[in-house]
Amino acid sequence: MRQTQLVTTQGALEDHCKAWRAARCLAFDTEFIRDETYDAILCLVQVSTPSSVVLVDPTSGLDLSPFWDLVADPDVVTIVHAGKEDFDVCQRSTGRLPRNVFDVQIAAGFVGHGYPLSLARLVSQVLGKRMTKGHTLTDWLRRPLTPEQVRYAADDVAHLPRLFAVLAEQLSAAGRSAWAREEFARFEQAAFYKLPPQERAARLRGTGRLDGLGLLVLEKLILWRDDWARQKNRPVRALIRDDILIEIARRRPQQPRDLEILRGFPQARNPAIVKQILTLIEEALAAPPDERPRPVEKRDDSPMEVALLDLLSAVVQVICEDEKLSFPLLGSTQRLRELLDFHAGRLKERPPLLRGWRDEFIGERILDLLEGRSAVRVSGWPKQLRIRIE
Numbered sequence: 001m002r003q004t005q006l007v008t009t010q011g012a013l014e015d016h017c018k019a020w021r022a023a024r025c026l027a028f029d030t031e032f033i034r035d036e037t038y039d040a041i042l043c044l045v046q047v048s049t050p051s052s053v054v055l056v057d058p059t060s061g062l063d064l065s066p067f068w069d070l071v072a073d074p075d076v077v078t079i080v081h082a083g084k085e086d087f088d089v090c091q092r093s094t095g096r097l098p099r100n101v102f103d104v105q106i107a108a109g110f111v112g113h114g115y116p117l118s119l120a121r122l123v124s125q126v127l128g129k130r131m132t133k134g135h136t137l138t139d140w141l142r143r144p145l146t147p148e149q150v151r152y153a154a155d156d157v158a159h160l161p162r163l164f165a166v167l168a169e170q171l172s173a174a175g176r177s178a179w180a181r182e183e184f185a186r187f188e189q190a191a192f193y194k195l196p197p198q199e200r201a202a203r204l205r206g207t208g209r210l211d212g213l214g215l216l217v218l219e220k221l222i223l224w225r226d227d228w229a230r231q232k233n234r235p236v237r238a239l240i241r242d243d244i245l246i247e248i249a250r251r252r253p254q255q256p257r258d259l260e261i262l263r264g265f266p267q268a269r270n271p272a273i274v275k276q277i278l279t280l281i282e283e284a285l286a287a288p289p290d291e292r293p294r295p296v297e298k299r300d301d302s303p304m305e306v307a308l309l310d311l312l313s314a315v316v317q318v319i320c321e322d323e324k325l326s327f328p329l330l331g332s333t334q335r336l337r338e339l340l341d342f343h344a345g346r347l348k349e350r351p352p353l354l355r356g357w358r359d360e361f362i363g364e365r366i367l368d369l370l371e372g373r374s375a376v377r378v379s380g381w382p383k384q385l386r387i388r389i390e
Contacts, residue, residue: 004053004154006145008060016047016054017066023049026070027079027160030086031140031153038229038236040089043140048157055153059143065094074099079164081105081119088193101187102180104160107167110176110183112324123159126166131155174324179357183329197222198293206246212292213284218249219293220280239267252281305340312336312369315376316362318387323361330358339363343370365389 007013020026031044045056045067058064068090070076078098080086082105087098108122109115120131132155140149171177186192197219201207210218222245229236240248244265253259259268259277267273301309313333320327331352338351354363368374369389380386 002051002053002158004055004150006150007054007056008062010062013056013062013064014066016056017070020047020049020070021073021076024075025049025077025079025161025164027157027164028071028086029080029153029156029160030089032085032089033140034235036235038233039092040085041141042089042093044145044153046153046157048154048160050161053154053158055145055150057143059141068094068096071098072096076100077102077164079104079160081122081160081163082116083187084193087187091190091193097190098187101184102164102168103184103187104163104167106183106329107171107180109326109329110180111167111170111174113326115326115329119156119159122163126163127159129159131159176325176357179361182357201293202296204242204246206243208296208298210246210249211295212289214249214252215293215295216287216291217252217281217284218245220284221245221249221277224276224280239273240265248277248281252285254278254281309333309337309340311376312340312366315369315387315389316366318385319362319365319389322386322388325361330362336366339366340370343367 007016027048029046030042031046032040032042034040042058042064045058045064047054047056047067056062056064056067071078071087071090072094077100079102081103083098083101083103087101091097104122105116105119108117108126113122113125117125123129123131132152138149138152145153168177171180195203200222201215201218204218207215207218221240225236225239225245228234228239232238241264244262247262248259251258256268256271256274256278259265259274262268313336316330316336317327320330335351335353338347339353341347342349342351342354352358353366365374366389369376374389377388377390378386379388
């Protein structure tokens with residue numbers, strides 16, 4: 001492995017940044033902790049190029065702006081593996097979004113390696129090499145770093161430049177470079193890192209039990225909890241658990257004693273918190289009915305609709321396998337359901353499977369099948385099974 005350099009001075013960081021800018025390409029990863037805080041505490045930034053591996057130590061009081069400037073530079077390719085959390089740290093720290101991203105985990109899914117693969121498995125599968133075992137529970141804030149920590153941190157980025165080279169070539173050969181770039185572009189969108197309260201509410205377990213008013217209360221509670229956690233720099237779970245939020249939204253208490261009887265909610269003894277919650281509920285009750293979200297509808301699909309969804313899911317998965325594109329990149333089976341709802345007139349907005357590269361790969365083929373312009377053809381059973389839409 002290339003020699004690993006540890007950067008603890010501003011001058012050294014700026015010198016490296018100049019070299020990385022000249023190379024117009026860098027790979028990076030971060031080590032951070034957020035167990036007891038709202039914002040992640042950045043402990044280490046690992047940077048790799050074909051010729052060097054550098055560990056940048058933020059705990060030395062470094063101004064990382066020169067490095068984040070590179071990540072936000074469209075003329076510099078930034079290579080990552082599953083980089084959403086790393087870029088989230090960047091945009092929370094600077095308010096800036098990355099540009100010109102190449103995520104090797106996503107790229108691998110476009111050329112038949114599977115998605116999502118761990119970095120160790122990807123390195124083994126694509127490069128035929130083994131990585132250092134993980135340090136998932138290590139204390140990355142502790143100094144000095146141990147030799148084992150240094151080896152692990154360096155290994156986390158050392159293979160990324162080579163993975164980039166191999167996967168970029170495979171994408172080009174498969175004619176899917178543009179598809180991958182379209183998927184990478186999501187990293188450049190602020191909404192990718194922060195879901196609106198409606199979507200965050202919809203993802204909580206138990207939301208389906210709420211009516212429109214309950215959903216409005218829940219959205220207000222989510223925003224309030226997030227603001228509180230940000231101001232106090234505490235995890236959101238430190239104030240109220242998700243299940244308690246759901247229960248408050250369902251019951252809509254209007255007196256302090258109604259909150260006090262909730263099990264698992266010790267903050268009910270805090271008058272300030274109780275007052276804020278009751279005020280939010282009052283605001284929701286006073287809001288016009290048209291501001292209330294639509295409740296989650298319980299589906300009652302016919303047996304034929306269920307069979308059609310199962311058939312499409314099976315056909316698309318086999319096509320993905322045959323054409324070496326990972327099915328999870330398309331999305332979940334829910335995406336197929338959305339396409340069926342759109343085709344049946346139950347959904348107005350064009351669904352993801354009928355937009356961009358997903359439409360080009362499979363969307364129109366599914367529509368042709370639904371509208372009778374094509375059919376499913378099975379061949380090669382049982383030894384070389386192939387299922388096609390023709």
